[in-house]
Each structure stands twice: as structure tokens, then as C-alpha cells.
Amino acid sequence: MQGNEACVEGAIAAGMRFYAGYPITPSTEIAEQCALRLPQVGGRFIQMEDELASMAAVLGASATGVKAMTATSGPGFSLKQENIGYGCLAEIPCVVVDVQRSGPSTGLPTSPSQGDYMQARWGTHGDHPVIALTPSSVQETYRLIIRAFNLSEKYRTPVIFLMDEIVGHMREGVTLPRPDELIINKRHISYHDGANKQCYAVPEGKFVPAMKAFGQGERYNITGLAHDVSGFPTNNNAVAGALYTRLMEKIGRNLDDIVxxxxxxxxxxxxxxxxxxxxxxxxxxxxxxxxxxxxxxxxxxxxxxxxxxxxxxxxxxxxxxxxxxxxxxxxxxxxxxxxxxxxxxxxxxxxxxxxxxxxxxxxxxxxxxxxxxxxxx
Amino acid sequence: MRYEMRFSGSGGQGVILASVIVAEAAVAAGLEAVQSQAYGPEARGGLCRAETILGREKIWYTKVIQPSFLLALTQDSLDKYAQNLAPDAVVMADASLSLPACVDPARALMLPILATARDKVGKVMTANIVAVGAVNKALGLFDEAALTEGVRRHIPAGTEELNWKALAEGAALVTDEQAALFRRSL
CATH class of the missing domain: 3.40.50.920 (Rossmann fold)
Structure with a gap:
């Protein structure tokens, strides 16, 4: 099996049922395989008009309660950055696969590189939390993409799956685990919290709010602006500071679990x-x-x-x-x-x-x- | 033991698929295998190479360092990749090509792969399967069941007979004497 295929099969095992993307070498096989496999498991594949729209579609789908993924390479990863930041601030779980190729710009499209390492950390602007995972074999790709989804759901944040062409385009033997051997985090969803509309309130002892499936009953607001617990924009510096600090600390205080x-x-x-x-x-x-x-x-x-x-x-x-x-x-x-x-x-x-x-x-x-x-x- | 194979030609000739088939046949035969490729941005044409590494133990480094086997279907790929071969390497190239001086003719198999695909099998695009048949006959890597399993996974339904014929015609290009000389046990 090829690394890119293992990425898709692992993602499906993790519960991914929505993929939006714009194909680009050396990640194209991920889009191809998702187009083939997602309809077979009741999921949706959509090729969007570009990478910006792909990332937006992934965030939108995830907000409605579906585990969602996109995949790209260098130039496309640059284009996704703004909406990755939106996902960080609005706390929308998703997995963004970047199969790195030689760059900058269109560079050497079919050649390996690990030049997006810093971009994975600082590609989107502003202080923001980042989790990025990198596999070194086809076998590890399968298991690690499942972990990427689990961490994404647990911490309500986009997770960067930072592959490289070496592993993405390599084929080697893989032993697929039985489904009951896998640990899959389900999304913790709360549908109603009475009249308070506190969709971004963090329960005592937790580091993230429970996620409400958008469009399934309760109306609430999602924004890329700093927001209070109601999800609506705020200019209150104390509220904004507390939000940004919590976003950083939900990762920073759980390194033992993440690293x-x-x-x-x-x-x-x-x-x-x-x-x-x-x-x-x-x-x-x-x-x-x-x-x-x-x-x-x-x-x-x-x-x-x-x-x-x-x-x-x-x-x-x-x-x-x-x-x-x-x-x-x-x-x-x-x-x-x-x-x-x-x-x-x-x-x-x-x-x-x-x-x-x-x-x-x-x-x-x-x-x-x-x-x-x-x-x- | 690490056996490095390189498959080269022009984009669209199917050399990547040939290397994938060999790798999957190896897995079917219980061996370790790693396959990768390098090609330019063009969908057709352009120098294309694919690499398969076989062994009995875990293969760490995934790229070919110095191949022990080279398949070349174009003059460009033969000239380029013949420059860096292991001392005991076997070269298999299309008979229409001329062998560079750096290759010992006694270690080369110049076979009419492209002509066989076109004239005997009846489809130029089966050249890669013809080549796979010839490679396995020459090197004696896998039994027939593992090889046909490797091919079966990659051919569209309804093309089985065409591909089995391509495999057989490829094998027929290599004499038993040549096969005895180049046999490689893993």
C-alpha cells in the first residue's frame, strides 16, 4: 500500500466521512482514494474550486458534526493558512494533510522536501496552538492519522498531518489492525444548554467547550473574531485575553498527552x-x-x-x-x-x-x- | 540482503506500474519490499524512474543507492542510469537501444520488449507487463502464483487474457540459458 493510501484508510477508520480538496502532487492520491472510498462508507467527497474553498468546506462540514479532512502540498498549504487560523480560533476539529514537496512556490512538484516544518507551526498569523504529527513509514501513517483525528477531536483544533513525499509516494507492506484494536475518540457533543446559549463555555475540569453540531436544532454563532462564551464577537480585552490564553494552554498544559x-x-x-x-x-x-x-x-x-x-x-x-x-x-x-x-x-x-x-x-x-x-x- | 532494482523509461510507458507489480509480487511471496518513484511534472514523456527494493529483513532506506538490476525502455534512461550500477548488475533494455560502453554486454539482456508488445501481444501499452514477465524469467524472483497476483491487482477486469499473454511473451524472450546465468536468489 502507498503512504497516501494508508493515510486515507486510516482516516476512514478514524471516522472521517467528509473530504474537500484540490488535488496537488504529491498528495493527489489522497484525493483520488477519498473520491473512491468515501461513497463506499456513506461519506462525501467534493473537489472544490481551490484550496481556500477546500479548507472552508472542511471547517463547515466539521462544524455540523462530521469528521473532516483535506490534503494538499506546499502551494496549497500556503493557501489554506488563513482558514486554518479560523479553525484554531473557532475551535473546529479537522485534519489538514500536507504532503511536503520541494519549494517555495511550485518548486519541484514531484521531489521530496521537509521545508514546511516551520510553516506548519507559524503558517497562519497570530499566536495559536498547533499540533503537527509526522509518520516515517506507510504502516505508521495508518495509525498516526487516527491519532491525528483523536487529538483534533479531544482538543478541538485543526491537526496538521505533516507528511513528506518520501512516505506519501512510497509503497510497502502494511498490516492493518482489526477495527476493535483501534481507539477512536468520538466527538463530545452537547445539543442543548437551556437558555444560556453558552456554546463556548468550558465545563469545569475540561479544557475545551463541548461541541454542538451546527444546524441540528440549536442556533449559535461561530466567528473568526475574538468571542465570548456565547460565540458572539467581543472587544472586551479581558475576555479576548482569556480566550487566547486558554487556546494556547489547552495544548501547552497537555504535552504529556500530545507529544x-x-x-x-x-x-x-x-x-x-x-x-x-x-x-x-x-x-x-x-x-x-x-x-x-x-x-x-x-x-x-x-x-x-x-x-x-x-x-x-x-x-x-x-x-x-x-x-x-x-x-x-x-x-x-x-x-x-x-x-x-x-x-x-x-x-x-x-x-x-x-x-x-x-x-x-x-x-x-x-x-x-x-x-x-x-x-x- | 538488500536487492535494489531500477525501472526506467519515458513517462506513460508504465515503468512505475512494473515496479509496483514486482513489489507486490514480492509481498505475495512473503518478502519485504519498498517501492518508490521519481518523475517530472509532465503526465506523458519525460524521464521516469521507479525503484523497488527487495529483501528478507526490514528495509530502512527506501531509495536505490546502486542498483543490481536496471530495466531501460528508452535510450535516455539507459544512458543515464547505466552510469551507476552495482558491479554484478544485470541490465535489461529494449533491443532497439544501443548499450553504453560502460555496461558489460555479457551482463546485458537486449530484448525486443516494445516490438513484442506491439506485434505479438497486439497492444504497445502492455510493454510493461511484457517486461515484468521477462524480468521474472531472467532473475527467477517469484513463483508464477505470486507474479500473477501482483499483475492481477492492477489490471482492469476483462484484460486478464491480454495480460497473461503479455507475461508469457515476456518470459519467452529470455532463454533458459540466460535465466540460469542471471538467476538471483533472495
Whole structure:
């Protein structure tokens, strides 16, 4: 199965029943597969006139109570940003898949890249919460997109599923779990709250309001303006400040629940190679080759790429002598790694932006170079 | 053990599908397989390559580093990808092409793949299936059941006979002596 297909099958298993999109390489197979599969499971597929409208349709569908998704790549991801912000502020759950390709602009449409890492965090304007997840295999794509929907529903926020061309366009064997093995979060819906109309009131002990299905009885307001608990716009700075703070903290205070990493051979390692997504395939190979040469190398792979797994990386630093960041861009996650590690350890970097894939030999050479340079000092 | 295969030609010739079929046949035969491709923005024409990596253990790196097998259906793809081959690599190319000097003719199979698809099977577009039949006969990768399963998943209903004929005609292009010479056990 192809990575893009696994994305669709996992999304359907998670309960996704609405897809709106505008096809773009290397995400096109996601639209194709949704067009084929959604009618078979009672869902709806619609090809919109562009990416802006696709994102708006996804928000609208989700507001009515349906789990909704869209998929795109670089140029389309740029176009979706304004409405992603709307989803963040209005707290509308949805999953936005970005199968990254080489850019900026139309760039190299069929070539791999991880250049949208920072855009996934800061693409839409203003302070806003972001959850972004990145798979590194076809198998992981299936399970992780389910987690993307679960987190989206739980925290009522758009979740970015930040794939790359390497995994999206790759085919490999997949074992699909039985439906009863999967944990699927259902949307917590409340239909009536009496005369108060407090559709954005947060129940005691919760971090998000219960979601009302728009159009199923009770009238309420959804807006991209700062709003009070009634959902109507407000210019009250205290109310707006409390809203924005709650949006940030619903993610920031639940990092233990949201952040996941994969660690490989790190327990005795003096060197951690940090990577995410498809890059991990070359890193795993390089780690095994380096181990065969007697180098103590391990891999640290953020699966939750936003929020960056700061605590998890920090916990590894005392055992390490150096960190190497490997990514298919000019140094984006590198900035996060430097923020966490650079005061204590040398942080090396291996990046690539020519549309080709970093081979294990380049990583191995960089590891030898870093170790050799320190030994020479 | 990691066996790297590259399939190349012009966009629209079906080399990506050929590599997918080989990968799925491998999975049907109980092997590990990873398949990927690289192509330009054009829907038709343009250099196109696809890669399938086979093995018995988990395959980490998903791209071909130095292929042990190359299929080339156009001169451009043959000239380009013949430059970087593993020492024992087998090259299979259409008989209408000329083999670059860097390839040992003893390790090359120049087969009339395109002509066979056009004249014997009766449809040029079956060239990729003809090639798959020839590849499997030459390398002896899978039994017939795994190979036909790989093909069956990707052909429209009603075209089965045409495709089985393409597979058989492809296999017939490779002699038993050649197959014995190039056989590859995984």
C-alpha cells in the first residue's frame, strides 16, 4: 500500500466521512482514494474550486458534526493558512494533510522536501496552538492519522498531518489492525444548554467547550473574531485575553498527552541523530552502519513534531556528547534542537534542498567528521 | 540482503506500474519490499524512474543507492542510469537501444520488449507487463502464483487474457540459458 493510501484508510477508520480538496502532487492520491472510498462508507467527497474553498468546506462540514479532512502540498498549504487560523480560533476539529514537496512556490512538484516544518507551526498569523504529527513509514501513517483525528477531536483544533513525499509516494507492506484494536475518540457533543446559549463555555475540569453540531436544532454563532462564551464577537480585552490564553494552554498544559517520540538505541549512545518523517529511513540505516563501526549512535525522532518534544530531548542530553540534525530543508527543526541543546552540546547539521533524498552514507560521513573533529581538538 | 532494482523509461510507458507489480509480487511471496518513484511534472514523456527494493529483513532506506538490476525502455534512461550500477548488475533494455560502453554486454539482456508488445501481444501499452514477465524469467524472483497476483491487482477486469499473454511473451524472450546465468536468489 502507498503512504497516501494508508493515510486515507486510516482516516476512514478514524471516522472521517467528509473530504474537500484540490488535488496537488504529491498528495493527489489522497484525493483520488477519498473520491473512491468515501461513497463506499456513506461519506462525501467534493473537489472544490481551490484550496481556500477546500479548507472552508472542511471547517463547515466539521462544524455540523462530521469528521473532516483535506490534503494538499506546499502551494496549497500556503493557501489554506488563513482558514486554518479560523479553525484554531473557532475551535473546529479537522485534519489538514500536507504532503511536503520541494519549494517555495511550485518548486519541484514531484521531489521530496521537509521545508514546511516551520510553516506548519507559524503558517497562519497570530499566536495559536498547533499540533503537527509526522509518520516515517506507510504502516505508521495508518495509525498516526487516527491519532491525528483523536487529538483534533479531544482538543478541538485543526491537526496538521505533516507528511513528506518520501512516505506519501512510497509503497510497502502494511498490516492493518482489526477495527476493535483501534481507539477512536468520538466527538463530545452537547445539543442543548437551556437558555444560556453558552456554546463556548468550558465545563469545569475540561479544557475545551463541548461541541454542538451546527444546524441540528440549536442556533449559535461561530466567528473568526475574538468571542465570548456565547460565540458572539467581543472587544472586551479581558475576555479576548482569556480566550487566547486558554487556546494556547489547552495544548501547552497537555504535552504529556500530545507529544510522542521514537527513540532508537539511545540508552548507551553518545551521539543522537535527530530527524523526522521519511528522513528517519536513511537515519535508521546509518545508525546501524555506525554501530557496526563501533560508534555509539542512536536516533531521536519526534513523531509529534509540533509542539517540539523539548522535554524528551532535554532528558537525553546528560548522556550525550553531540547531536546531529538531519532534515530535508535548510535548517528548520535545527532551530528547535539548537534552542534545547546548543548550550550544552555541539549541534551538527546535515540538510538537503535539491529535491533528492539524503543517503545513509552522507549521514555516516557527517558522524565520522563530527567525532573526528572533536577527537582532533 | 538488500536487492535494489531500477525501472526506467519515458513517462506513460508504465515503468512505475512494473515496479509496483514486482513489489507486490514480492509481498505475495512473503518478502519485504519498498517501492518508490521519481518523475517530472509532465503526465506523458519525460524521464521516469521507479525503484523497488527487495529483501528478507526490514528495509530502512527506501531509495536505490546502486542498483543490481536496471530495466531501460528508452535510450535516455539507459544512458543515464547505466552510469551507476552495482558491479554484478544485470541490465535489461529494449533491443532497439544501443548499450553504453560502460555496461558489460555479457551482463546485458537486449530484448525486443516494445516490438513484442506491439506485434505479438497486439497492444504497445502492455510493454510493461511484457517486461515484468521477462524480468521474472531472467532473475527467477517469484513463483508464477505470486507474479500473477501482483499483475492481477492492477489490471482492469476483462484484460486478464491480454495480460497473461503479455507475461508469457515476456518470459519467452529470455532463454533458459540466460535465466540460469542471471538467476538471483533472495
Amino acid at each position: 510522542r517520540v521514537e527513540e532508537y538505541m539511545l540508552d548507551d549512545a553518545d551521539t543522537a541523530v535527530v530527524c523526522f518523517g521519511g528522513t528517519a529511513r536513511a537515519v535508521m540505516s546509518a545508525v546501524e552502519q555506525a554501530r557496526a563501526e563501533g560508534m555509539k549512535v542512536g536516533m531521536f525522532r519526534p513523531v509529534t513534531v509540533w509542539p517540539f518534544p523539548e522535554a524528551q530531548l532535554r532528558a537525553r542530553l546528560p548522556g550525550l556528547k553531540r547531536v546531529l540534525m538531519v532534515e530535508h530543508n535548510y535548517g528548520q527543526m535545527l532551530l528547535e534542537v539548537q534552542r534545547v541543546a546548543a548550550e550544552r552540546l555541539p549541534v551538527g547539521f546535515l540538510g538537503r534542498i535539491d529535491g533528492t533524498v539524503i543517503p545513509p552514507a552522507d549521514i555516516l560521513n557527517k558522524l565520522r567528521e563530527m567525532e573526528g573533529r572533536e577527537n582532533a581538538q
